[in-house]
Amino acid sequence: MRDTITPYVLQYQLKRNLRPFTRAEIQKLPTEQSGVYVLWRKTGTEGRNECVYVGESTTCVRRRLLQHFDGATNPELHTQLRLFGGIVQFSVEFTKDVEETLLLETELIREWQPKANKNKLG
Numbered sequence: 001m002r003d004t005i006t007p008y009v010l011q012y013q014l015k016r017n018l019r020p021f022t023r024a025e026i027q028k029l030p031t032e033q034s035g036v037y038v039l040w041r042k043t044g045t046e047g048r049n050e051c052v053y054v055g056e057s058t059t060c061v062r063r064r065l066l067q068h069f070d071g072a073t074n075p076e077l078h079t080q081l082r083l084f085g086g087i088v089q090f091s092v093e094f095t096k097d098v099e100e101t102l103l104l105e106t107e108l109i110r111e112w113q114p115k116a117n118k119n120k121l122g
Contacts, residue, residue, distance in 0.1 A: 007107060014038050014091045014108075015049065021081075021088040023069055029062040035094040036104045037061055039068070039116075041080065042087040049089065052080045053116040056105040058098045065090060077116035 018040060019025045036056045040049040053074070057064035068077065081088060095101040109117045 007111075010093060010104065011108070011111065014093060017091045018049065018089040019091065021069065021085070021090050023066070026062060026065045026069060026090075029065070029092065030094075031062055032060050033062070033094050034058045034096075034098065034101050035061045035092055036101060036108060037065060037090055037092045038108065038112075039077070039080075040089045040091070041084045042089070051108075051112040051114045052084075052088065053077050053114050054105055054108045054112065056101050058101050061092055061094070065092075074116055074119075076118060080116055 021039065034057055036054065038051055039053040039055075041052045042048070043050045053068075055064060055068070067073075068081070071078065093104065095104060
């Protein structure tokens, strides 16, 4: 884990730095940058968000999010995006290396246990 950010701070930042899950917003991200990303779905009238999916890319987060946008290969995620596409948001935390990326993804999946990550829960 990085020295300058605690797991609590990371989770807080990801929950607060939400962007609409649109092609235009995804294309604003830098290219060739590794990191973890979270897809969120707005719930209820209180402005709360539910974590739908936690993912990672060790090469290019932007490219990976565009793949999800164009048609997720994960059946549960595909269903979530199809049903709730208009209210899905995303957040990103860029990382410095592969080890950090995989560690953060595992930690976030363990903490939030998103339905679309069933295959990675264990």
